[in-house]
Amino acid sequence: MDTSTTSSSSSFKRWKYDVYLSFRGEDTRMNFTDHLYFALKDAGVNVFIDDDGLRRGASMENDLNQAIQGSKIAVVVFSENYAESRWCLDELAKIMECRRTLGQLVFPIFYRVDPSDVTNQTGSFGTAFLKHEQRPQEEVKEKLQLWRKALTEAAQLFDPSLGNADR
Template identity: 55%
Template sequence: MALSNFSHEASSSSDSNHVWKVFLSFRGEDTRGSFTDHLYEALNRRGIRTFRDDEELRRGEEISSELLKAIEGSKVAIIVFSRNYASSRWWLDELVKIMDCSRTNGMLVLPVFYDIDPSDVRNQSGTVAEAFAGHEMRFQSEKTEGWKRALRHAANLSGWDLQTLANGEKKIFKVSS
């Protein structure tokens, strides 16, 4: 789906329960200054109100209530999976909340696999497995199992694998006049 098709779908609903049309989830160290900045700008150019957390460094132990409200108040979540996305419990907690909103509120979730194979996310292999090796030493298995379920569910959704698209970013940002 090109951005022009997505913008029509995202704009077609006038559901007043949504403060944001899109919640953009990404690991800043991996994609800030490149893909997610381009995506954010393209969505805004199309008039799609998009929430992007600009915090460079996460503080505290839990997702802030403001961030939870932004997730709950969004119609669509775009999750940009990257090599190090699963290395942060913060993003994994964010993912669990997004997938919960998908199940309970009908939030549309669109995964983008940027510089990572979707099967690594789905099966928790490669860099995802490395991240979980550390998580499993630090956190209860109930917490890590919830993260794994959320990763599998999100990776099974229809989305974009930028590794297999020729000129992947150009196809995503294609905007018709």
């Protein structure tokens, strides 16, 4: 048995999608994200985009997690109300986990928001986190740190100096 062939083929990852689009639907679905989606599709890129018609609940979350894990690249469109959605924040946390564990490429796009607001959770991102912090659900409180870390990591992919007080 040739081990070099075995190890080579076992390390090869077959991606189901080229790109996973993460975005806040009410902010960008009918404009920027739709244009981006169709431009990528027209270029022959296999893109996963969630659908308003998808069922809600655990099965949808599982389907989205599988789509995230099966995507070579994640494009995250940060918009004004992105951080208001626990769904978006959970999705981002999963994307950043896949970046670390699977080598997924992540490209942040800042749609009418300042990248430093994403990094530092200020502006509309800070307001959204104040609302999340006031929620009584323990699961949300446990996720706050995970969400903050994911936002900071993603924004720093755009500019590594963001959030660095020494610069």
